[in-house]
Each structure stands twice: as structure tokens, then as C-alpha cells.
Amino acid sequence: MSPKAVDSLSAEEAAAELARLAAEIAEHDLRYHAEDAPTISDADYDALRRRNLAIEQRFPDLVRDDSPSRKVGAAVSEKFGKVVHAVPMLSLDNAFADEDVTEWVARMRRFLRMDGGELPITAEPKIDGLSLSLRYENGRLVTAATRGDGAVGENVTANARTIADIPNVLSGDFPDVLEVRGEVYMGHVDFAELNRRNADAGKQTFANPRNAAAGSLRQLDTSITASRPLRFFAYAWGEVSKMPAETQTGMVEMLGRYGFRTNPLMKKFADVEGLLSQYHSIEENRATLGYDIDGVVYKVDSLELQQRLGFVSRSPRWAIAHKFAAEKAMTILNGIDIQVGRTGAMTPVARLTPVTVGGVVVTNATLHNEDYIRGIGNSGQPIREGRDIRIGDTVVVQRAGDVIPQILDIVPDKRPAGSVPYRFPETCPACGSHAVREDGEAVRRCTGGLICPAQAVERLRHFVSRNALDIEGLGEKQIEFFFHVDDPSLRIRSPADIFTLKGRQEKSLTKLENIEGFGALSARKLYAAIDERRRVEFWRFLHALGIRHVGETNAKRLARHFHSFKALREVGEQAVMPEGKGDPGNAAWQELRAVGGIGDIVAEAIVDFFDEEHNLAVVDALLAEVTPLDEQPVEVTSSPVAGKTVVFTGSLEKMSRDEAKAMAEKLGAKVAGSVSKKTDLVVAGPGAGSKLKQATQLGIEVIDEDQWFERVKQ
Template structure:
């Protein structure tokens, strides 16, 4: 989120500009959320924008805009649906984000009603359902209309769709002549998961969370689509009435339940601030097990005559408060710990969670990093989470911010099952049962199975066709998994013989056909010519990322020279080994990983089969036009006074030079500053040209 200056530091002109920007941003967010059912920002970001707008308006009341977001509820109704004017407006609720906001709310209510601190005052507390607001109008016991909230004054007519929802009665017995029932249309977690699975299977759009799914399902032009979607409805309020339902909020909700509406069983009556907060914590603790999304707890003054006295502000009732949960954190139960095996053999533990919505996304999995993280310590053995380990069955706090992968932040030991046991990291691979090792100084465990491990083979193939590698369009993760299972592709070379071996089979396969198969084979053919750096990266050699592959490829230039160097350096000694280690940006770890990969006979054979199918392009070091050092090898030693060592290396490489870490017979220049030692001496012994920093700067211009 953008960092903004404190409100108290704003000038009037800055306030005017920011209020305009906030109005535009909130209007876009409202339209995306209420009309398109496709939120563009998270609830936390939206709430922060609203708070910022309110704070600026409080400091500069004279600058409040006519279209101020603080005076609006929802968004204008969509032009797609007929409009329905609500007999009584649908208001939004004032939000609270801290426990201290709750006693302040209670005190405001008491002050407005002129009630002393010891006078009895009851509130209801109920879950705040995260769905789509819906108003149902009954006349003479018959459902005559159903409308969304929209802007609170005028909603969208979705009556045919609402009639398909099982929780909404078509007729009522014993109801007032006119009754508007208000509540929330939602979708359960299980139904949401099943719907998304069906959507994905059909190649249709999937939904980010149950709220979006419910809104998108209700706002369909074809009621049969809504009927096929598993929507539910909770009643929690009312609009126009021809006769009162009851004297209290509690009794009125009970009356709605008696009429046949689903109401939330977690609603309770509280007689003190302490009871309200206790109820909030109790509902939050059950959040993950409810089976549907809630994003807070709503408090309402229980007596309806007091609600009438308190009345409304412009957009919110004075008698109600929504106490929101954190948008980026939630508690849920850890159901299992699974181990995933990556292309390098790294074993990655993944938490399988009871689904919970965090930051607008349904979270079912979270990273557990490694064995140390699970055990409650860092890589150096120091305690994290005060040493609390993570066990299956634990209740954990899940954290998610923006698009970051969800993480487990902490463990609630008070809810740990009595029979729980510490998690034991596997000592054999869960896929191929090969031994698992953890090298000294490493935080990660590795499977030793290499090519016999199916998980590594599949992940290596996925990496091979990924964007930074061969980038073969149409050959994605699912296709790789399917072809591997069929036995059609088991190693990279098989990709380039796929058409010859299984072209006819693929063209007759479901969801492929002549056109799709032809496109895939054309994409494969287009990748038979590949630059050396992309080939090295595509092989998935440990530590050889895109940058490292580019550095190595630029040094050796051609596949022939690179392959010969790897073979010659197989014993980690000799001139070729020294040259590899001398490449700036390589080092012993990467050098060892490259050499060891090609020392493995199975790898060498697989690469040989692959190379036979390819035309590998040479990679030249970048060179500026007319550069006097293009293709030269340079070593820097001593202290540079006009630029940093890193700057000097970057400048040399930009001009086409190769920067080495040690002096050899292949070195062209040694740039020596004050304090130069053994490298300068070696240069003199080998007859290599030695330049001062001034000489070097003059040479490169």
C-alpha cells in the first residue's frame, strides 16, 4: 500500500487532491465489488482507503466532496437488471478494527440515550457473513420481489434467481401482511470447491472466493444457472413491516426462524462489553470450522425501541457496529503435512489446512519452509515462535499479505490436542523411497534418487518447458504430467520426438484434436534452435539459475567448448576447473554443481540424446561497438579509488570483457590498485599486461 503523509501534515490543497483521488479509487472499488463481482483490491486495502478519507474529512470538514465515499453505500445498480427501489434504505455498518473500539461504541450509545453506566443495556452479537446482501419482499405471505443492495436506495431485481435458493421460502404462514426480510446470500466452502472444480473441468472461469462465487451466481440473467449453483441464505434483519415482529432483536430473529428462514445459530445476547468481546473471540475461534465465510462479528442494541431512538447517520445506524477480523490473518486447523519433491530433489513441507479465507482468497495450503521451521528454530538453531513447534492437529495462525504465498505465523498451544506428537521429517523420499540427505550448512533435505525419482523427473520437465527455458507454448504443467503418466515423455529429448512417436495418438485424444496438436508440434519445432544460456538453464542443474547460466554461456561461447570444459573438470582439479572457478559470479558451489551434473553417466546420456535433436546457438559476450576490451579477460586487484569493484566489473562486462577472479595465461589485463598483492605478482611472472586504474579508465574511454 502506498505510503502517504500523516493527515495532520496535509495542506488544504493536498487534502483536496487526495480526497479527489480517494473518491475515484473507492468508486472503482465499489463498482468492481458490487457490480462486476470481481474485486480489484483486498478488504484491508478498501478499509484503509475509507479510514483515510474519513480522517481527512474530519480534519478539513469544509473540503468534503459532494460525492464523498463516506456518504455512499455500495455502488449504483447494474444496467443489466431491472431496478427495484427499496421501501427502506439498506445501510452499511460502522466498522471497528480494534477491541478498544467496542467499549467506545457502547459508551457512545449510552451517552446518546442518556443512560448511566449501571443501567442495563443488552446487545446481540452474531457472525458477519461474507456474502451478497439480499432484500426479500413478501406481501400476504407471498414472495413478490428480491433485490440486491446496490447503492442502498435502488437495487437489482433478481427475483427469479432468488426463487431457486432452497433457504428462501416462496410462501410464509403467519407473517405480517408486508414483510421485507433482509439477509446474506452465500456459498459454503465445500460447495465453492465443488463449483470451482466443475468450472475448471469445463474450461470456464473459476472464482477467487465464495463471496465472488455467490454474487456471480445470484446475478445471472438465466435463473437456471443460479439454480445449478449451491446458494444459501441467512436472514438477520428486516425492512418495511406492516406490523412489528417483536420487541427485541433477539425475539425478532427467532420470529423469522419460526416463519421458515435460516438464521445463524451463533447469535447470542450480551449484557456487557466483556461478554461482547468474549463472544467475538469465541466466534473467531470457530471461524475455520463453520464451513462458510465470515469476516467479523456484528453487535446490535437488542431493544428495538432503543434502536428507533438511536436512529441513523447518513449511511450507518447508530445502534450497530461491525467488529472486523484481520483481513490478512486467520486461525485454522493444520490437517496434514505433505512433502513435495522439486526438480532438484529438494523436499518442501506443505501445510494442508482446513480452508479459511485470508485476504480475499481461500487458503488451503501454506508453506512450512523446512524441517527447522517446523521444529521451531531457525537455520542456526535459534528459537522462532519462542520455540513452539508445529504439529498435525494444531490450530495455527495463517498470514497472507498481497500475493505472497501463505505462511504459518504461530501456533495456539492452548488448543493443541493431548495426543499430538512432534512431526518427524522423512528420511526416505515419499515418491521413490530413495534416501534423503541434508548436507552440512544446508537447511533443506534432498532426495538422492535423481533420475529414478518420478517427482524430480516431472518437475524437471516442467522447468525445461518453462518461460525462461525452452518456453514451449501449449506444453504446460498439466500436459507434462499427462504425457509423463502415459510414458510419452520421460526426458527432454522425448519432447522433440513426440510427433513422430505419438502424433496420431495425440490428434485423436480428447481435448486436443488436429488443430491443438498441430499447434503444439509447431511450437516444439520452433524451439529446436536454442541459445546456449537457455539450454544450460533448462537442464535444471542445481544453483544454475538464469543469471548464472548466462554468465557461464558468455564465458564459453559454444556448446562444444562448454561440454568439453565440464568433462575436463570432472575431478574438480586442473586448468579447466580453475578457469570455471575464476569466472566472475560462479564460485566453487556452482562450479561443483555443473561439473558433478555432467559427471553423472545418466545425465550425460540424456543430454546427448537431447543435443542430437537441437541446433544450439553460440552466445557471445556483450560488446559495445568498437570496444577495445571486447572478448578480453580482465582481473581486478587491490583498491580502486575512482569506482567500486562491483562497478568496475559491471562496466567491463558491459563493454564485452570477461572478468575473472584469478590470473592465468589466458588473462589479458590485470587492473592493479593500491594494496595489490599475489595477483599482481602472478601477472608479472606470466607477462600479463598490468594497468593502473588511470590506465584502465583511459583504455575504456
């Protein structure tokens, strides 16, 4: 349920919600600052703070002593010593839109009573790491402390000394006392390598570089910190015995002279337009930086004006953080891979320069299908104003909640010279079979279902399923085992392997009965179930092959028409599809199309199947082990149910539902799953419910199971 609008809250409701928000935000502060394990995204956290502030502004008398608007960070962990900051480490207010920045500048001008004239402001990337304060006395590092709650931080001096970017001794002409503040972070390449090493060693992996940096700095064992590739950017200061400059830019320049790394993207601007231009430039180039940022920080350049502007609650008036959209980011498309799903669907996947979106490092994103890449939507209309997506493009990536990241758009101005449109493959990258796209579909599919490794397990599951070959003892779990097992005498990778299993086992020292989960009895039963299916109905054999659009119903239609698998195969191999309007195709195509209920789409799928040499090789291997029984022609004109639509309902006691369906179809009846005005006969067993009631209401004839057998004389 969405929270109630602030304007409609009563004082009692406001007080209750402020209490809830204070507790919830405090819990998230603890997880983020103290435990380095946040459980919500930055966007969701910011939304909680914005709602808390909005309620406080409407009900100023209800502001709590423990209000989040009065706090910074979280309490110091007991495992570290405490350091009292000589100058509090406050946080920044946030801007989320260009208009917020314009209003912030206007507020400062009103406060300073500046009707005109320049107000120089700096813009620099907002590093997504862990804030750190370094105190130097006579040029030597004496303490390093985290932000903590803003007033008291954690003493991590020993760990800070292991970071190469943090000098133990300053260079140049430095003040006697200097507190340097900045951000500890981890680069993308180093983060990926750390996670790889941890995964290989069975250790914890991190969700993003910020968590990795924070967890690495806040270690009791300094050797662990020393082993982690931490970096540091300096951008601010606390206590200073003698200020060496009068501006923000001047102070940052001095920090560089003292031996610190400062961010080269920091620039000074005279107007809001310049700030916003820099913001969007940094956003577009975010993925190329090699480290995570989550926005741009603006600061009034004059230190004198900073003093005059002062602070509001937990934040300075003279600075603000312009955050990026938390669920979107820009990065570079490095390549497009094609993933083949278990049904043969080929899905393009974008390989991206890593970028953190919504608290998670994103390296891949879906591109949906080939039309989406070309700039065409599901309706056939242009999307992204018709812009296609090319390798090398700067792209906009979106990730919302648990949704798979997707590419929304490109940045046209950043398209590399010489880029070419992406050409979707017409063969399967997993097996080399033809990939076809049916009319009216956006998805291209691999036709090599029986040999494609990407589809193999799913195809085998289908092959042995109840309405296909129906081999008892070969369920999903068993298929997974036989497919992935290392021993060649047990391995099943194709349908024919099922029928050679027993022979391979007889020659092997590794016996199935000795494998956990089987045993002698279950092994014998499995071999017997397999042997029972060496002779199988034509329609079952055809359905088991997994030809697209040839399910149980169409398999039976084809079996009744062609009578033998050999006859169907000959037609399938000889058929030539029409090349265009007015072309009827050849005689084999016409015969295939003449089968009742078989349209162009099903016919094309059959031709595509038999046109694939890989499929024919698998079928030949299977036919060496299995005999599909010819379908015997039935003289349906003498059947009392020929041409009638029959519905079976309730619990049948003398035959299974599948047996009843097969019997009726052999007698020329059509079996339906629901009762309608077109239904001719309902066969009702014990427990028949709504279908029986509907048949009675429509005046449809209803008989029981015994009457059915009497009528068809079976």
C-alpha cells in the same frame, strides 16, 4: 509514495484528495456491488474509506455531495428492474481492534446517558455474501431486491425463488407486511465444486465464494441461478406492519419460526468482555463453519434503544461490524505435503481447511523448511516461543498482496489431544532417493537428481547446457517437448535417452522431421550434434551429471586430480565419511578431501551421489552411450603461466573465452573473473574496458592475444 499525513494537508490538498477518493471509491463500489468483480482487498477498500473520513473530520466544510460517507453500495444495474426500499438498507461502521469496540459501547452509553447498568448487545458472524431484502405480503413472497445504493435495489425476485432457504410462503403467525433481510452466500464445499465444474467446462472460475454467490444471484437467466448452490441467512428486517418482538434476539427467533435459517452462533452479552470473547472464539473456529465470514456484528438488543440511538449518516449508531484482520485468518492444518523443486529442494506445504484471506480462498500455505515446523528460526533461535506445528493444529495464516500464504503460528489451546510432532521425511517422496541436509543449511534435498521426476526437466536442461555437454539444438524449448511428448520413440526422460533417440526414430513410423518446429534439416543437425558428444571431456561429463556443488570449476579440479571418471567413481563409491569429531574417515575419503579446492561439503555431495543406486543405474546407461575422455596429466612446471592468476578481457578473436580459460587451466594457471592485486597477467582483446584500466593502475602486466600464444607456445 505514501499518502501525506492528514494533519499536514492544506485545505487545497484536502479538497483534491477528497475528489480523488470519491472517484476511486465509487469505482470500487461499482466493481464490488454491481459487477461482482472487486479489484482490491477489503482491507485496502476500508483504508480508503477511513482516510476519506479522517480528511472530512478535519475539513468538515469540504465534505462533497458525492462523498463516500454519504453513500451505500452502488447504483442499480440497468439490466434489472428497480425496487425502492421502504426502509433504506444501510451499511455498518467498522471496528478493527478490541479498543474500537470498547469505545463504541462507551459512545452509546454517553449518548443514552447511561452511567451504569447493563446494556445487552448481540454478537453474530458477519456473513461475507450479498445482502438481500425479501418483502412478504400476507405471508407470500412478492419481491426480492439487492441492497443497490441503499435506497433502490435490483429486482431479483425470480432468482430468489430458486433458493431453497428462502420460503415462498411463511409459516406461523406472521405480520401482514414483513421485509426480511439477510445474506445470500455459498458454502466452501459447494464453491469448490462449482469452480471445478466451470474449470472442466472451460468457463469462468470465481476468486471467492462471495463473488460466486453475487454472480449467481444476479443472473438474467434464472435457470443458472437455480443450478447454483446458494444459501440464505436471515438476521434483520425492513418494513414490518406489526412488530412481533421487542428485542433483536426476539425478532431473530421469530424469523426462525417463519421458516428462515438463522445463525446459531448469535448470542447476547451484558458487557464488552463477553462480546470480545465471542469475537475471538468465532475467529478461532472460522474455518469450521463451512462458509465465509469476515467479522462479527454487534447490535444493541433492545429495539427501543435502537430507536433512541438512531443513525449517523449511512450507518446506525446501535450496530457495528468488528472486522477480522483482512490478511490473516485461522484455519485447520489437515496435512503436510512435501514438494520437490527442480533443484531437489524439499519444501513442506500445509494443506488447510479452505479459508478466505485477503479476498482469495487459501487451501495451501508454505511451511518453509523442517526447522520452521519445529519452531526454530534461521538463526537457530526459537520462533513462536518454541511451538512446533502439528497436523490437526488450528493455525494462523497470513497472506499479504501476492505473497505466498504462510503459517505464522498455532493456537495452543486448540491443539488436539494425542497429536504428535511432525517427522520430516528422509527420503524423496517423488523418487524414493535419500534426502540429505548439509551442515549450515535449512533445506533438505533429494540426492536422486538424475532419476527424480520432480527435477528431471531441469537436470536435462543442465546436462545439455553450454558448459556441460553443450549439445547444439537441444535448448529449453526442445527439452520440454521431448520430455512431455507421448510418443516413446521421441521421449527423453534421462540423459541416456538423448543418445538412443536416433536409433529409436529409425524404427518408428513417427519421424522427428515431420513434427512441427523441426524438419528434415534440423533433425539431421540434431542427430549430428548428439553424435559429436559421444566422446566428451571428463570435466564436461562430470559437470553435466549435476552433482550438487560440482560446478565447472570443481569438475575441472576433480578431472585434473583423478584423470578418469572411472577413478573418481571408485573413490566416490568406496569413500566413508567421518562419523564424528576425531574420525578421519577411510582412505578413499581422505583422497577425495586431498583434491585442491575440494572441502568437506563438496566431498560429501560426491559421496552422496555415488551412494545412490538410482544414480549409478543412470550413469551406467549413460556410459553405454558416451565415453568421458581421460584427462591427460600436464607437466605444469615447465609452463610459463603455471601457478599464475590470469584474467581475460575484451573481445578475443582467435579463441572463445571458454577455450582461453581451458587452455590456461591446462597449463596450470588459475583463471579469475576480476582484476585484483593477486592478478599476475591480463590478456586484453579489442574493447577491453574497466579491467584493463584497473590492471594499468595496479601495474599488472598486460599482453594481447598474439603475445599470449607466443608466451605459451600454442
